[in-house]
Amino acid sequence: MWVAVIQMQSTKEAARNCDRAHRLIAAAAARGARLVALPEYFAGLGPPDTIVSRAQALDGPLVREFQHQCRELGIYLLMGTIPEQSPEPGKVYNTALLINPGGEILASYRKVHLFDIDIPHKVSFRESDYILPGKELVAVTLPEEEFTVGLAICYDLRFPELFRALVDRGADVILVPAAFSQATGKDHWEPLLRARAIENQAYILAPAQCPHPDQIIKTYGRSMIVDPWGLVLAQAADREDIIYARLDRESLLKLRTELPCLANRRL
Numbered sequence: 001m002w003v004a005v006i007q008m009q010s011t012k013e014a015a016r017n018c019d020r021a022h023r024l025i026a027a028a029a030a031r032g033a034r035l036v037a038l039p040e041y042f043a044g045l046g047p048p049d050t051i052v053s054r055a056q057a058l059d060g061p062l063v064r065e066f067q068h069q070c071r072e073l074g075i076y077l078l079m080g081t082i083p084e085q086s087p088e089p090g091k092v093y094n095t096a097l098l099i100n101p102g103g104e105i106l107a108s109y110r111k112v113h114l115f116d117i118d119i120p121h122k123v124s125f126r127e128s129d130y131i132l133p134g135k136e137l138v139a140v141t142l143p144e145e146e147f148t149v150g151l152a153i154c155y156d157l158r159f160p161e162l163f164r165a166l167v168d169r170g171a172d173v174i175l176v177p178a179a180f181s182q183a184t185g186k187d188h189w190e191p192l193l194r195a196r197a198i199e200n201q202a203y204i205l206a207p208a209q210c211p212h213p214d215q216i217i218k219t220y221g222r223s224m225i226v227d228p229w230g231l232v233l234a235q236a237a238d239r240e241d242i243i244y245a246r247l248d249r250e251s252l253l254k255l256r257t258e259l260p261c262l263a264n265r266r267l
Contacts (some may be wrong), residue, residue: 114171185220
């Protein structure tokens with residue numbers, strides 16, 4: 001299965017972001033990608049009040065316009081993440097959506113781990129002030145394809161037990177849309193992605209946000225596709241970009257047979 005990971009430089013301008021996303025998705029599909037993945041908050045990256053104010057239901061206009069494109073192109077699409085309306089005033093869910101070629105929501109995942117950090121005299125940021133954590137882990141098999149896909153989001157990357165739980169649910173591909181911070185990304189982004197791939201013998205697709213001058217916390221970018229051996233199959237440049245790779249299920253199963261780490265687990 002050919003896949004495409006889209007790196008964006010989203011701003012607060014939703015119309016501009018969505019138009020750009022549609023164009024990049026179309027370009028990826030034209031190159032033969034069967035699964036296309038967008039980054040976290042692809043439709044609008046801004047301060048917390050902006051994100052909260054743009055929350056929609058999963059049957060809202062934002063989702064519908066990308067469902068329509070999936071039907072037109074006949075692709076699976078990871079709609080990065082969007083702010084989803086919640087029952088609690090002033091708070092939203094950070095939700096990843098996987099759309100099938102028929103335009104239906106195949107899976108939705110609400111980010112479980114929230115990025116709260118407070119370093120005196122340096123930086124303070126609390127995602128939990130405006131985001132509600134999800135409670136359910138999500139892995140789903142792609143109809144007509146051989147792969148089972150697990151969903152994670154950005155900060156989840158630092159919690160290996162989540163990825164192992166997804167593999168226990170059958171995942172052999174894990175999607176990680178992100179807006180990873182530049183401060184930590186320069187040292188941790190690639191090692192964490194490769195570690196999650198190696199220890200779970202799974203493909204990792206990580207579409208990310210690259211830096212923009214208007215960002216409160218600068219993002220890192222460097223979107224990646226990593227194979228189950230931990231090799232980087234593709235990495236984005238430091239700009240808006242599309243990267244591609246072919247996922248080979250036979251090679252994945254061969255690795256899991258010849259190096260049976262998952263089968264040898266005792267805990």
